[in-house]
Amino acid sequence: MSAVFNFTFVPWFRSVAPYIHKFRNQTFVIGLTGEAIAAGKLQSIAQDLALIQAMGVKIVLVHGFRPQVNEQLAAKGHEARYSHGIRITDSVALDCAQEAAGQLRYEIEAAFSQGLPNTPMAGATVRVISGNFLTARPVGIMDGVDFQHSGVVRKVDVGGIQRTLDMGALVLLSPFGFSPTGEAFNLAMEEVATSVAIALRADKLIFLTEVPGIRMQPGEPKGDDNPIDTELPLAAAQKLMATLPTAQQPTDTGFYLQHCIKACQAGVERSHILPFAVDGSLLLEVYVHDGIGTMVIDEKLEELREATIDDVGGILQLIEPFEKDGTLVKRDRTEIERDIQTYTIIEHDGVIFGCAALYPYPEARTAEMAAVTVSPQSQGTGDGEKLLKRIEQRARAAGLESIFVLTTRTMHWFIKRGFVPTEPDWLPEARKRKYNWDRKSQVLVKKLV
Template sequence: MRTTELVSGFRQSAPYVNAHRGKTFVVMLGGEAIAQPGFRSIINDIALLNSLGIKIVLVYGARPQINQALQHAGLDASYHKRVRITDDDTFQLIKQVAGALQLDITARLSMSLSNTPMQGAQINVVSGNFVIAQPLGVDEGIDYCHSGRVRRIDVQGIRRQLDSNGMVLMGPIAASVTGESFNLTAEEIATQVAIKLKADKMIGFSADGGIISDDGDIIPELLPNDAEQVMQRLELQDCCCAASLAFLHAAISACRAGVPRCHLISHNADGALLQELFSRDGIGTQMVNESAEKLRPATIADIGGILDLIRPLEQQGLLVRRSREQLEMEIDYFVLIEKEGLVIGCAALYPFADEQVGEFACVAVHPDYRDADRGSVLLKYVIQQAKQRRYHTLFALTTRSIHWFLEHGFELATVEDLPAQKQQLYNYQRKSKVLALSLA
């Protein structure tokens, strides 16, 4: 029986289902996403996360809906330093729009029709005064009127609802200690809630489906410092949608304050939320405090992953076959690149300490990850280790990758140039080429 795509995909997602269960996600649903035809599917997917035991705080925005309402009412949208000036007339409309969206989202999350993804779902959607606001006041002679910012978050109140399997829904309007209401940005609310809750993820949506590189591709991963440079460049080029830039700014703040990962995905691609969270490579851009790929020494626990990586290459005759027992004895020689628990690259540095020489061996990279030259990353690490041990030469044996080694500074050598012990083990039937790199 052939394994179907459904079975394969379900098996791949299983580790993420287990990893995400019980975690807290802050999902920022901008007004642009709400306005899309696929909004219903996004809500269904958010409900699915809830059914999988993920604690959801859903923060919605209403920027395009507010602008449209103002236009219909003949009112101008005024800004100062990219922040809306919310006068009395504007605020009346904003409250109407935000209130209507809250009711619409709650209704969508309450749907339980047969033959729909929401069938059997019973989600307790809770809204309340979890955010306390304060006015922005006056800046450079400009009165922001009813525009405000977050003063504090009722963390305990939110957690009580989440622990009771409720989904917390927050909009852009928040009350103050004086009994007034203020207009806030969804990005600020989502960021502050994620930080105060110590959320595991903050998730946002945009038309682009992520941050776009100069080559037109989605950047899969960014560190905060790199993201800041990208944001500055995009602002100058004025080529990125407002939703992407707003989320990028929010994600930088969240990551630097301790939120481990922030994801920006498409509100146009059906199922983007599920693909991002339940597949190894995702579909959008994630910002992380540290790279999801980790370069580290191997341990006994990694032997299974290393074997899965090198067995196909051994069967093709590209690598010399190593038994599990041999790997157990030599595991201290190995370094690997790990991503989401998968070994995607490995290499070994075999020592010939008496002759101050090392062998760069058993280099393998997962076929799905050969586009970022991870072999060079492994080589660089091994070279550093060899230099620390004061080796003067690093050599390698290969039958197929001669040019790769030459491009990385190796030179052709002979069997007689190998350490004596390695000369005795040289397989003349394989006729591997000998290459050497001077570390002096």
């Protein structure tokens, strides 16, 4: 059992490490719905947030309280009223909101204060600090509806929040703001989280919600059985939003999407919609390549480009497992540094997920495509085809007539893409001298003209 655990844990932990490095000192704003707390998910979410903070991420947590306020209203025989997707906050609803906020803040602070041995919180010290960081103004009257004590964010105390984060504390915000005259306004959690993320220039805005994400739209290619669109470029999100009716309920497709779009338009590069029903959804979204919910981005995170000297470490980390199992020939750091200009890489969110090198033999009008590697995490997503296409483009630009590969394990992949098996004697003289007859690699050639 121990050996099996080690076999699975070590590669997994190594695959997570690049994200740990990348997100250290970044700022995440988390919008936690009151429904998640009502569903009993607070303890596990607090544990995951404590773990993320322990890895160097600065966290602002904004909690909602929609079901809690409605419960208080029902207990007082008062009806919850909404218009335009916004709560109408009369004096009774304001009292209920203040009571619910106080109770929830107490529960959240308690959740972050756990420290029992043999739990994820053992040894954790999470200092939770709340404050009057938000200035608000009234919604006012819209289409003849007086929203009374409902408000919108007017100003965020960026300096105060930033100083608190820099002290190592987690900032907890309730959906309340205050006017300069001291009047309290009930705010929407989604609007608070979005406004704070924009003001802080946060690296991520994450909503933990009742919905699993944005479902694939008709006509979109589905790479697997996941019906959720895990990566939605801003332009596509805007196009989708334009086709949707006005969002009134949290389960409406556009309810959280509109805030993700607003954040991305204002400079928050990544906004996420995650299901709180999935245990560990925060960790799965942040530290796993494809995530679990929907990420709205203001540009495609995947980049296909030629490698630079700064990519040597990432290339070594990518190819090492394939060298160990004999799929690739061993290459040391010095060799890769020397030949770095021959490499093309696929980078996703700062992590290298694929590479290939092009070694030209101009005298024979051909070139070797070598060190072809795609991370197991992104195999089947078309990254191999993208690398092959770029290598072919580079070879044609150099005036070459063909490319060839030497492989012992993946000949069928290349044959399906137009390569033809041939004998080692076909190789250019300079490459033939380096051919390892003991390895017995299959030689495959693809004509480019």
